[in-house]
Amino acid sequence: MGVESVPDRQKLARTYGAGEIVDFTSEDVVERVLDLTRGEGVDTAIEALGANATFQTAVKITKPGGTVSNIGYFGEGEFVRIPRVEWGVGMADKTIATGLCPGGRLRMERLLRVLEAQLVDPSHMTTHEFRFDDMERAFEVSDKKLDNVVKVMITF
Structure with a gap:
């Protein structure tokens, strides 16, 4: 599953195996992903943009025990916010992994x-x-x- 609005990038996502594409310009990503996963959420969400809004969305769509894999670069702002309830108030065992430049x-x-x-x-x-x-x-x-x-x- 991929989240993208640009047709060429949607096609690229399908080339790499995305069976479903959620267009964030025309539908609510959280609502649609939860609908596609029967309310469970995804095992892994990859945040590649480096935007607080997409990071929060990744946390919201990841199921308990899942992983938010952050490869985006957060170059602006003092904080990256985690949505408390969807994070399971810290008890949902959601892993946040980073790996933009491990060395x-x-x-x-x-x-x-x-x-x-x-x-x-x-x-x-x-x-x-x-x-x-x-x-x-x-x-x-x-x-x-x-x-x-x-x-x-x-x-x-």
């Missing part, structure tokens, strides 16, 4: 194991390619989500 060697070893095992083909996510000399433009396109970007590749 150079460790991160690369994890990524290489995934690639070596051919568990994921990352080429589907690469929508833009830039030369090293155009790195500033690549960061701008990625940061501002220009031209339907998903991921950029920088070649040397």
